[in-house]
Amino acid sequence: MxxxxxxxxxxxxxxxxxxxxxxxxxxxxxxxxxxxxxxxxxxxxxxxxxxxxxxxxxxxxxxxxxxxxxxxxxxxxxxxxxxxxxxxxxxxxxxxxxxxxxxxxxxxxxxxxxxxxxxxxxxxxxxxxxxxxxxGRARTPVVTTREQALAAPEIAVLSAVAHGAEDKDTLVACAEALNSLSSELFGLYHDYVVTALSGTARAHWEALMASKTYEYKSEFARKYVAEGEARGEARGEARGEARGEARAILRMLAARGIAVSEEARDRITSCTSTDQLEAWVDRVAFVDSAEELFD
Incomplete structure (x- = not known):
């Protein structure tokens, strides 16, 4: 089959x-x-x-x-x-x-x-x-820039699947490529990447998909939105959305192997400004430390 x-x-x-x-x-x-x-x-x-x-x-x-x-x-x-x-x-x-x-x-x-x-x-x-x-994996081109990914989204997908475990930049580039596609192709290619990846690479990919940068086209991202909305019904829509964003930020930092101090964690989870949280979500894939989010 x-x-x-x-x-x-x-x-x-x-x-x-x-x-x-x-x-x-x-x-x-x-x-x-x-x-x-x-x-x-x-x-x-x-x-x-x-x-x-x-x-x-x-x-x-x-x-x-x-x-x-x-x-x-x-x-x-x-x-x-x-x-x-x-x-x-x-x-x-x-x-x-x-x-x-x-x-x-x-x-x-x-x-x-x-x-x-x-x-x-x-x-x-x-x-x-x-x-x-x-x-094979070793011969598959390594796509790490937005320009490369947008020029050939399918090769960016192959690159992410082959190299995502050791090079997280290929996952970011792949996400950029998928975001340029129709919702139908986004879902199709996203599901393939999720199926092919495992461990920290898959966690990192899922965290990327939770970012509003990618317009909630993926099922994973929609799941996070639904969680935020559910909390919003019980505790207020704005608060529920903020907590969902904070969880997405912490999950992505963990997937990238970035340590989060108690001070940084408290600052993220206590933030109630959705605009500020969205800005951090958009930056979290590109920082080398949690503190860089706040610069």
């Missing part, structure tokens, strides 16, 4: 097929030919044979209607010896059908599978082997 880990990278290619060329260039240094169109093509690699061969996705680059490159994309979650035979079929069939240079890009969620997938496939003919280009 297809899983989120398998389906989401394919969804990324459907939404923005040009990321295939970007990944080849950024992760592997593959020269990308001049082109004026990028589109998703049929992944059917069967060529009048009884056995069906179907790649997860195929992206074509063309110039003035002529194909200049094809990228066969496979999502591989575990070792599968049969792929050592089917992958060359995908490449050769697409090369013959589209009459252009064809590259195999394999995306692997874990490094063990990535190392296996990257082993050259000997074809038996002297001097002829296929060396798949494998995008």
């Amino acid at each position: 297809p899983t989120t880990e398998h389906e989401m990278p394919i969804e990324f290619l459907h939404n923005r097929p040009q990321i295939a060329a970007s990944l080849l260039q950024d992760a592997f240094g593959v020269p990308i030919p001049d082109h004026d169109e990028t589109r998703l093509a049929s992944g059917d690699c069967t060529d009048n044979q009884p056995k069906e061969y179907r790649a997860d996705a195929v992206v074509t680059l063309s110039r003035q209607g002529i194909n200049t490159m094809a990228v066969v994309v496979e999502i591989q979650r575990a070792k599968d010896a049969r792929k050592r035979y089917s992958w060359p079929v995908y490449v050769s069939t697409m090369r013959a059908r589209l009459e252009c240079p064809t590259v195999l890009l394999v995306i692997c969620p874990d490094e063990a599978t990535a190392q296996w997938a990257g082993e050259p496939i000997g074809m038996g003919h002297p001097g002829w082997s296929l060396a798949p280009l494998v995008l």
